[in-house]
Amino acid sequence: TQLLEQSPQFLSIQEGENLTVYCNSSSVFSSLQWYRQEPGEGPVLLVTVVTGGEVKKLKRLTFQFGDARKDSSLHITAAQPGDTGLYLCAGTTSGTYKYIFGTGTRLKVLA
Amino acid sequence: NAGVTQTPKFRVLKTGQSMTLLCAQDMNHEYMYWYRQDPGMGLRLIHYSVGEGTTAKGEVPDGYNVSRLKKQNFLLGLESAAPSQTSVYFCASSYSGATQGPICEQYFGPGTRLTVT
Numbered sequence: 037t038q039l040l041e042q043s044p045q046f047l048s049i050q051e052g053e054n055l056t057v058y059c060n061s062s063s064v065f066s067s068l069q070w071y072r073q074e075p076g077e078g079p080v081l082l083v084t085v086v087t088g089g090e091v092k093k094l095k096r097l098t099f100q101f102g103d104a105r106k107d108s109s110l111h112i113t114a115a116q117p118g119d120t121g122l123y124l125c126a127g128t129t130s131g132t133y134k135y136i137f138g139t140g141t142r143l144k145v146l147a
Numbered sequence: 148n149a150g151v152t153q154t155p156k157f158r159v160l161k162t163g164q165s166m167t168l169l170c171a172q173d174m175n176h177e178y179m180y181w182y183r184q185d186p187g188m189g190l191r192l193i194h195y196s197v198g199e200g201t202t203a204k205g206e207v208p209d210g211y212n213v214s215r216l217k218k219q220n221f222l223l224g225l226e227s228a229a230p231s232q233t234s235v236y237f238c239a240s241s242y243s244g245a246t247q248g249p250i251c252e253q254y255f256g257p258g259t260r261l262t263v264t
Contacts, residue, residue, distance in 0.1 A: 045187065069252075078151070078237050078255025079190070124189055126253075133178060133197055134205065135253065137190040 039063075040127055040138035048144045049115055057110045057141045059125035066130040068101055068108045073122040115145045149173055151256035153238050159262045160228040168223040168259050170238030178241045179221040180205075180253065181213060183234040190237065196221055228263045235260050 043058045059068070067086040071079035083092050085101035085108065092099045096119075098111040112119055125138040154169045170179065177198050182190040182205075192205030196215040210232060212224045221240075225232060239253040 040189070042189075077257055078239070079253075080255070081252040084252070126190075133195060133203075134192055135180075136192075137182075139187060139189045 040125055040136055042123075042125060042138040042141045044141060045139065046142050046144075048146065051116055051145055051147050052114050053145075055112050055115060055143070057112075057123055057143070059108045059110075059138050061106050061127065063127070063129070064105050065127035065136075066105070067128050068105075069126045069128075069135070070099055070108070070110055071124045071126060073124060074120075079122075079124055112143075115143075117145045117147050119143060120145050151238055151240055151254050153236075153256035153259050155259060156257065157260050159264065160225075161264055162229060164228050165224070165226050166228065166261075167225075168236055168238075168261075170221045170223070170240075170256060172219055172221075172238075172240040172254070174240060174242070174254065175218070176240035176242050176254070177218075179215065180239045180241075181211070181221065181223045182237045182239065183207065183232075184237060184258075185234050193223065193236075228261075230263045233261060233263045 040059055040061050069084045070082045072082055073079040083099045088103045088105045090101045096113045100109050123141045126135040128135050151172045180195040181193040184190050191207050193207055193211050194205050194213040196202045199218040202213045214222045236259045238256040241251045241253045
């Protein structure tokens, strides 16, 4: 069974601080996605990375796919209260129609 | 354009009762998925469909059945609800699955919160 472990599970920081969330697996993925989920809503896609070593930036968010395509990280610079939510990574392997979701990181940014 | 909608939003069942959750999408997506979300466990795939009339099992299919009679609808059934099925259920759809070309975004519904007592 493929597993995606995320760390930390919970994170509470002050506005303006930086943070990094990790998504790790022993399996190789052909691509990896990051989603953000707000209370009472479904997850919303932030980014997809497909190439080992790939780095993508979305405003203050930086996403990296590991060279071996087994892990990924999400770095937020100068966090804002609007960044509060549950962050989920999801991996896919070629030849399947399925996405494997990580365990999630719940972020709270305090004003 | 409503995207993905789920009915109902909340439901309380007694053990042994049955119910059907309805998912509808208006984006003409081929692929549809049912997930359950439990604290500390992320999203787990229950069943999925790669097209009208087709369904397949995901990671945790036991106790659930699905049907995709129309392209826009994906139904999740619980024949005899158990307390272990207390969860938040999410439906998602995507234009194509992971095997076809660039990886596509999944669009999620708002969820159904189910409690089984």
